[in-house]
Amino acid sequence: MKQLDIQLDTQGRLRHFLTIEGLKRDILNDILDTAENFSTVGTRTVKKVPLLRGKTIANLFFEPSTRTRTTFELAAKRLSADILNINIDTSSTTKGESLLDMLRNLEAMHCDMFVVRHHSSGAAHFFADHVAPHISIINAGDGSHAHPTQAMLDMFTIRRHKQDFTRLTVAIVGDILNSRVARSQIHALTTLGVPEVRVIGPHTLIPREAASLGVHVYHDMNEGIRDADVVIMLRLQRERMQGALLPSANEYFKTYGLTQKKLRLAKADAIVMHPGPINRGVEIDSGVADGPQSVILEQVTNGIAVRMAVMSMALGRGPEGAAE
Amino acid sequence: MRIHIKQGHLVDPAHQIDKKQDLFISDGQVVAIGKAPEGFQADETIDAKGKFVFPGLVDLQTRLREPGQEYKATIASETRAAAGGGITTVCLPPDTTPILDTPAVIELIHRRNEAAGCAEILTLGALTQGLGGTQISEMYELKRAGCVGVTNARAPIANTLVMRRAMEYAANFGLTIFLHAEDHSLSKDGCAHEGIISTRLGLASIPEAAETMAIARLLMLVEQTGVAAHFCQLSSAKAVQMIHRAQFDGLPVTADVALHHLYLTEMDIGYFDTNCHVIPPLRSQRDRDGLRDGLLNGTLHAICSDHQPHDPDAKLAPFSESEPGMSTLDTLLPLALRLADETDLSQSDIISLLAYQPAKILGLNIGQLGVGARADLSIFDPEVSWTVSPETMLSKGKNSPFLDWELKGQVSQTLLAGKTAFKR
Numbered sequence: 001m002k003q004l005d006i007q008l009d010t011q012g013r014l015r016h017f018l019t020i021e022g023l024k025r026d027i028l029n030d031i032l033d034t035a036e037n038f039s040t041v042g043t044r045t046v047k048k049v050p051l052l053r054g055k056t057i058a059n060l061f062f063e064p065s066t067r068t069r070t071t072f073e074l075a076a077k078r079l080s081a082d083i084l085n086i087n088i089d090t091s092s093t094t095k096g097e098s099l100l101d102m103l104r105n106l107e108a109m110h111c112d113m114f115v116v117r118h119h120s121s122g123a124a125h126f127f128a129d130h131v132a133p134h135i136s137i138i139n140a141g142d143g144s145h146a147h148p149t150q151a152m153l154d155m156f157t158i159r160r161h162k163q164d165f166t167r168l169t170v171a172i173v174g175d176i177l178n179s180r181v182a183r184s185q186i187h188a189l190t191t192l193g194v195p196e197v198r199v200i201g202p203h204t205l206i207p208r209e210a211a212s213l214g215v216h217v218y219h220d221m222n223e224g225i226r227d228a229d230v231v232i233m234l235r236l237q238r239e240r241m242q243g244a245l246l247p248s249a250n251e252y253f254k255t256y257g258l259t260q261k262k263l264r265l266a267k268a269d270a271i272v273m274h275p276g277p278i279n280r281g282v283e284i285d286s287g288v289a290d291g292p293q294s295v296i297l298e299q300v301t302n303g304i305a306v307r308m309a310v311m312s313m314a315l316g317r318g319p320e321g322a323a324e
Numbered sequence: 325m326r327i328h329i330k331q332g333h334l335v336d337p338a339h340q341i342d343k344k345q346d347l348f349i350s351d352g353q354v355v356a357i358g359k360a361p362e363g364f365q366a367d368e369t370i371d372a373k374g375k376f377v378f379p380g381l382v383d384l385q386t387r388l389r390e391p392g393q394e395y396k397a398t399i400a401s402e403t404r405a406a407a408g409g410g411i412t413t414v415c416l417p418p419d420t421t422p423i424l425d426t427p428a429v430i431e432l433i434h435r436r437n438e439a440a441g442c443a444e445i446l447t448l449g450a451l452t453q454g455l456g457g458t459q460i461s462e463m464y465e466l467k468r469a470g471c472v473g474v475t476n477a478r479a480p481i482a483n484t485l486v487m488r489r490a491m492e493y494a495a496n497f498g499l500t501i502f503l504h505a506e507d508h509s510l511s512k513d514g515c516a517h518e519g520i521i522s523t524r525l526g527l528a529s530i531p532e533a534a535e536t537m538a539i540a541r542l543l544m545l546v547e548q549t550g551v552a553a554h555f556c557q558l559s560s561a562k563a564v565q566m567i568h569r570a571q572f573d574g575l576p577v578t579a580d581v582a583l584h585h586l587y588l589t590e591m592d593i594g595y596f597d598t599n600c601h602v603i604p605p606l607r608s609q610r611d612r613d614g615l616r617d618g619l620l621n622g623t624l625h626a627i628c629s630d631h632q633p634h635d636p637d638a639k640l641a642p643f644s645e646s647e648p649g650m651s652t653l654d655t656l657l658p659l660a661l662r663l664a665d666e667t668d669l670s671q672s673d674i675i676s677l678l679a680y681q682p683a684k685i686l687g688l689n690i691g692q693l694g695v696g697a698r699a700d701l702s703i704f705d706p707e708v709s710w711t712v713s714p715e716t717m718l719s720k721g722k723n724s725p726f727l728d729w730e731l732k733g734q735v736s737q738t739l740l741a742g743k744t745a746f747k748r
Contacts, residue, residue, distance in 0.1 A: 006595070021524070099640075099641060099642075100640055118642065120641075120642035120643070120644050120645050121525055121526040121527050121596075121642070121643065121644060122525065122527075122595075122596035122642045122643040122644070123642040125595050125596050125642075126596065126641065126642045126643075130640070142526075142642070143526055143527075143642075143644070144526030144527075144528075145525055145526035145527075146526070178526075180526055183524070183526055207518075207522070207523040207529075208518060208519075208523075208531075209518075209519055209520045209522075209523040210523060212520040212523060212524075213523065213524065
């Protein structure tokens with residue numbers, strides 16, 4: 001069996017950031033604290049700190065993405081790193097051999113970090129297993145497995161609004177089965193001590209063994225959302241609406257879409273989150289998405305600080321000096 | 325050529341022999357056990373003191389990769405690995421390139437094995453032409469060419485009418501049909517058992533029902549057609565129960581299990597270990613225990629290797645994109661014998677599951693060492709300890725899920741029809 005703490009170096013510091021699973025609460029808090037320090041950088045006139053000057057970071061995107069790629073790019077630039085954007089046409093790289101070949105070529109360009117998004121679960125681990133020892137891998141989403149920076153920016157947003165994780169009830173609604181975001185959020189929430197994590201969705205979109213992740217499973221939205229402090233809506237991919245998973249977007253909205261009426265069942269000060277991009281009228285009503293309880297745009301802003309934190313920590317630069 | 329195997333501990337479950345007995349071989353056949361025949365003059369004496377003498381193992385499922393994928397492995401490399409593991413007969417499924425659906429390809433394999441092989445190769449013919457699942461194959465011709473059974477390997481036969489006709493036609497020639505129970509619409513794109521690991525890792529999953537649904541459908545057809553059916557590599561406890569019930573009801577069905585399903589579970593995937601990517605998938609602990617119970621209660625009649633050697637690139641990919649299959653010839657015998665420590669099976673039971681019982685499924689008089697039997701056997705040293713590694717493995721495929729496992733016991737010599745096929 002493979003080494004379990006591949007993400008950490010011998011001193012227990014973050015080397016790669018592949019999944020939340022297996023990381024201690026201390027490390028997650030470190031990421032959140034570091035991000036807090038970085039969060040003011042974007043509001044200054046000079047939106048840069050020199051922490052990663054001279055470092056080269058490559059964004060390797062095997063799957064299209066605008067927001068995640070852009071926020072990684074901005075994060076790298078605000079840390080003064082050089083950044084390459086490489087979008088890879090997956091049709092020409094389906095064999096493992098060429099994937100490794102590509103890795104070797106990029107290594108030869110003396111990159112220090114690869115930010116990887118890939119359509120296969122485990123791709124980030126695969127890269128971390130085979131990359132040269134001086135290179136860090138940041139998982140920007142692998143298949144249905146993990147999207148750890150998204151989860152951490154969500155935690156950051158929750159902490160800003162709710163402070164104490166250990167008193168919260170968090171409900172995650174939608175396509176848990178295919179969601180890397182949900183998997184990472186669940187690990188992050190349970191690691192940070194949230195006592196009640198719920199997942200809500202139809203049987204077809206909840207893995208049969210979901211309870212083994214330490215969550216409570218609800219199939220009725222009204223029950224599941226009751227008294228929640230945080231409601232996280234997941235994006236419903238268009239392709240799920242074909243075939244046998246769901247009959248139609250319309251019926252999905254009626255059963256699991258978040259409306260003002262359903263939101264009233266949650267706590268009065270509940271916040272509404274969504275990893276984006278939003279399908280208005282499919283998983284969430286426009287009024288809720290743009291309403292006073294929504295923190296969706298804040299999530300996007302926070303994404304930059306959190307990604308700065310993860311990148312700087314993995315490249316061996318701690319929070320010190322970040323706030324100046 | 326006359327051979328005297330001296331002072332070995334002979335294990336021959338077919339004849340309930342499990343004690344120190346000398347063995348005498350002449351012209352490739354066993355001629356006496358215990359006492360030498362009158363006037364027997366050995367040309368060669370093999371000292372087997374402190375060692376076991378086992379009948380040559382009969383493996384019901386072995387991919388050799390030749391013809392078609394010689395970059396992965398060859399008849400020469402894999403039959404040598406088989407002989408090095410005490411296996412003297414291997415069954416080759418038809419999913420080679422070209423597919424085993426005409427006598428010409430089968431003759432080609434036998435010709436190549438004559439030139440380079442260290443073990444006997446038996447072929448399983450394609451059940452449908454090109455394994456396409458629509459047009460039944462020329463089973464009469466395949467049988468004449470030496471096929472010991474027919475199978476569609478892991479290729480689907482979606483149309484139940486085609487499956488029924490194929491069974492009826494196979495029954496016509498007394499051919500045993502080898503069935504891989506998989507409902508492809510349920511296993512679609514899956515690469516891991518639907519359970520806690522696929523949930524955790526976000527891997528597309530294969531539910532237990534992919535196996536049990538297929539078994540239910542196939543059992544109904546077996547009942548209707550009366551064909552002799554053998555279910556290959558069961559992976560779930562529920563499947564064992566279903567086969568047990570069918571046998572109780574008097575259906576002519578047998579079944580086997582791949583050794584790795586008796587040791588590994590979904591947990592062994594860990595963080596995406598591609599050497600644990602196999603079809604049918606490694607399932608839960610409960611399934612593993614159910615399969616072991618199936619051996620004890622006689623539902624499962626054989627243990628096979630389901631050997632699938634790969635080139636290194638095949639496993640150098642993210643989990644779902646890696647090719648499924650494990651290289652298992654090297655570990656089959658020593659690892660199977662370890663079941664004697666972990667279950668109520670005796671060493672003799674295990675040898676029976678590896679040799680005599682698979683031979684019976686094939687309807688062949690091998691896998692045993694009675695007087696008159698072909699002298700296929702191995703000399704096994706139980707005291708040698710070795711570690712599974714790319715260097716110690718003889719198979720060209722190093723994709724073993726058991727790498728770094730410490731094993732006890734190793735074959736020191738293998739005879740095929742009285743001739744040394746392998747010596748360490």
